[in-house]
Amino acid sequence: MPFPERFLEELMERSDIYDVVSGYVRLTKRGSNYFGLCPFHNEKTPSFSVNQDKQIYKCFGCGKGGSVVNFIMEVENLSYPDAIHFLANKAGMTVPEDDGDNRLPNLRKRLLSLNKDAARFYYSLLGENEGAVARTYLEKRKISHKTATRFGVGCVPNEWDRLTRAMKKLGYTDYELVEAGLAVKNNKGSVYDKFRDRLMFPVIDVRGEVLGFSGRTLSDAEPKYLNSPETPVFSKRRTLFGINLAKNTKRSSIILCEGNIDVVMLHQAGFDNAVASMGTSLTVEQTRLLSRYTSEIDICYDNDPAGIKATDRAIEILKNSEFKVKVIRLPDKIEDGKKIKIDADDYIKQFGADAFEKLISGSDDRVEYALVNLQGKFDISSDEGRVEYLKAAGELIATLGSPVEREVYGGRVAAAVGISAEAMKLEIDRTRKRKIGQQRKKMEKEALSPVSALQPKARALRYDNVRSAAAEEGVIRLLIRDPEIIEACDIDTDEFSSPILGKIYSIIRAKLNEGKAPQISLFSEYLTEDEMSLLVRIDEKPESVSGSREALKDYISVIRTEKLKDSTDLLALAEKYKKTKGMEDKNVE
Numbered sequence: 231m232p233f234p235e236r237f238l239e240e241l242m243e244r245s246d247i248y249d250v251v252s253g254y255v256r257l258t259k260r261g262s263n264y265f266g267l268c269p270f271h272n273e274k275t276p277s278f279s280v281n282q283d284k285q286i287y288k289c290f291g292c293g294k295g296g297s298v299v300n301f302i303m304e305v306e307n308l309s310y311p312d313a314i315h316f317l318a319n320k321a322g323m324t325v326p327e328d329d330g331d332n333r334l335p336n337l338r339k340r341l342l343s344l345n346k347d348a349a350r351f352y353y354s355l356l357g358e359n360e361g362a363v364a365r366t367y368l369e370k371r372k373i374s375h376k377t378a379t380r381f382g383v384g385c386v387p388n389e390w391d392r393l394t395r396a397m398k399k400l401g402y403t404d405y406e407l408v409e410a411g412l413a414v415k416n417n418k419g420s421v422y423d424k425f426r427d428r429l430m431f432p433v434i435d436v437r438g439e440v441l442g443f444s445g446r447t448l449s450d451a452e453p454k455y456l457n458s459p460e461t462p463v464f465s466k467r468r469t470l471f472g473i474n475l476a477k478n479t480k481r482s483s484i485i486l487c488e489g490n491i492d493v494v495m496l497h498q499a500g501f502d503n504a505v506a507s508m509g510t511s512l513t514v515e516q517t518r519l520l521s522r523y524t525s526e527i528d529i530c531y532d533n534d535p536a537g538i539k540a541t542d543r544a545i546e547i548l549k550n551s552e553f554k555v556k557v558i559r560l561p562d563k564i565e566d567g568k569k570i571k572i573d574a575d576d577y578i579k580q581f582g583a584d585a586f587e588k589l590i591s592g593s594d595d596r597v598e599y600a601l602v603n604l605q606g607k608f609d610i611s612s613d614e615g616r617v618e619y620l621k622a623a624g625e626l627i628a629t630l631g632s633p634v635e636r637e638v639y640g641g642r643v644a645a646a647v648g649i650s651a652e653a654m655k656l657e658i659d660r661t662r663k664r665k666i667g668q669q670r671k672k673m674e675k676e677a678l679s680p681v682s683a684l685q686p687k688a689r690a691l692r693y694d695n696v697r698s699a700a701a702e703e704g705v706i707r708l709l710i711r712d713p714e715i716i717e718a719c720d721i722d723t724d725e726f727s728s729p730i731l732g733k734i735y736s737i738i739r740a741k742l743n744e745g746k747a748p749q750i751s752l753f754s755e756y757l758t759e760d761e762m763s764l765l766v767r768i769d770e771k772p773e774s775v776s777g778s779r780e781a782l783k784d785y786i787s788v789i790r791t792e793k794l795k796d797s798t799d800l801l802a803l804a805e806k807y808k809k810t811k812g813m814e815d816k817n818v819e
């Protein structure tokens with residue numbers, strides 16, 4: 231075991247789940263639990279709950295649940311030992327040193343410090359003679375010295391080991407350089423710089439740690455932008471370039487752009503609320519990060535096909551979120567009769583900051599944006615095209631929850647196509663009725679198939695024998711609620727049909743043998759996040775403690791009967807197989 235038990239128990243006592251979660255989620259008390267918007271999926275109404283008595287959380291939307299340690303693992307993207315270090319740090323406790331599993335948290339610390347030193351080194355090179363090419367590039371892009379400094383922009387010349395040599399002098403090892411994604415190992419085993427001949431943008435998180443880098447080529451080399459690979463400290467889907475600065479903005483919204491240069495230019499032009507998703511489409515993790523600082527997102531991707539696709543995907547991700555979403559539509563630029571791609575950087579340079587400000591305030595909300603996009607797909611000069619467009623628009627508007635919204639957008643579509651608002655309203659209402667009917671049917675179907683409702687959400691944990699598993703869950707629940715009945719619990723772990731339930735049962739037994747209460751919040755050490763979510767779900771099902779001994783007996787008898795059935799089924803199957811086989815054999819004769 232990596233951490234001494236006494237230490238973990240004290241850490242759990244000092245890390246109250248309500249206090250810790252409150253740092254990420256606004257919680258309000260409802261009944262005996264706290265509720266808030268789930269930090270792990272997008273939603274408008276809170277389905278994420280915290281139970282302070284049990285020291286666990288659970289989301290009724292996405293099914294995630296667990297202890298304070300699981301919460302930190304998930305929300306901060308940390309491994310179990312790292313989450314323990316994180317919480318200990320918060321609680322002002324020192325983690326007892328041991329030689330084995332402490333390596334990883336130390337590695338994390340080393341990589342963060344290496345990244346910071348690398349960023350300093352790149353930055354210093356920009357001021358040297360060899361930074362001339364990079365400085366010329368910045369001038370050409372009209373990025374001022376002040377702006378470059380604010381973002382910690384640096385550069386690296388076209389050499390194989392410029393950074394590697396410098397960092398080794400500071401005491402970093404080849405292993406650490408490779409783990410940080412700053413160096414690559416060749417097949418002879420020696421390492422060389424991953425980033426060469428590039429303008430370097432450090433990717434900095436909200437705490438000011440340098441997580442990784444994004445390098446823009448200073449030649450014609452491909453790729454144009456090279457990002458750090460996934461490392462123990464850098465995960466692209468959880469990071470936003472510029473969030474370290476944008477989190478302090480006085481503006482109410484956050485502007486989401488495509489590239490780092492866009493972010494830098496927007497900040498320079500006074501839009502200190504710009505961030506970039508670094509070449510990936512927006513992820514749920516990134517929207518959860520943004521939700522800590524704003525409830526309004528202005529999407530400002532390039533106006534080329536890739537940018538339009540990324541916009542659609544971002545809208546899809548944000549559809550069920552609490553965010554107010556606007557889409558900034560960069561105008562087309564026509565040169566020699568051809569459409570030219572334009573990004574935020576180009577726009578500001580050409581038309582200035584005031585024009586961009588006007589573009590933001592006049593930009594479409596996500597419904598308008600979707601309707602305009604939709605209209606572009608039909609030929610509304612023909613009757614046929616108009617009917618098709620009206621039907622498609624009706625489908626879209628029918629999904630809006632607010633009747634006012636449906637009326638406003640319905641009216642707009644009607645006016646655009648030249649039909650009466652009443653006719654449009656009829657179309658929308660009919661579509662909506664049909665959609666609600668479909669949804670109800672789907673829900674009824676789900677409610678009628680209790681087997682699927684009983685199954686764990688994580689596919690890998692699915693039960694083979696649902697009846698037996700339900701009884702096994704019952705045994706676990708009873709032992710958690712009323713640990714004293716362990717003396718009457720004579721079932722063995724290997725009698726359990728579900729491996730994960732057997733595992734939970736054996737942990738409970740071990741805890742009770744040591745004379746400790748099987749508190750769910752202490753299970754994170756032994757279970758994966760999916761397994762923890764399952765345990766929380768098992769525990770929340772009703773189970774009466776009165777008559778628990780009889781209930782336990784019943785559960786055990788169900789488990790044994792099912793096991794017997796399974797094995798007799800097997801026997802019968804074997805019998806049948808033998809018979810058909812025999813028949814086949816006879817046929818052959």
Ligand SMILES: [Zn+2]
Pocket residue numbers: 268269270271278289290291292293294
């Ligand atoms: Zn959730």
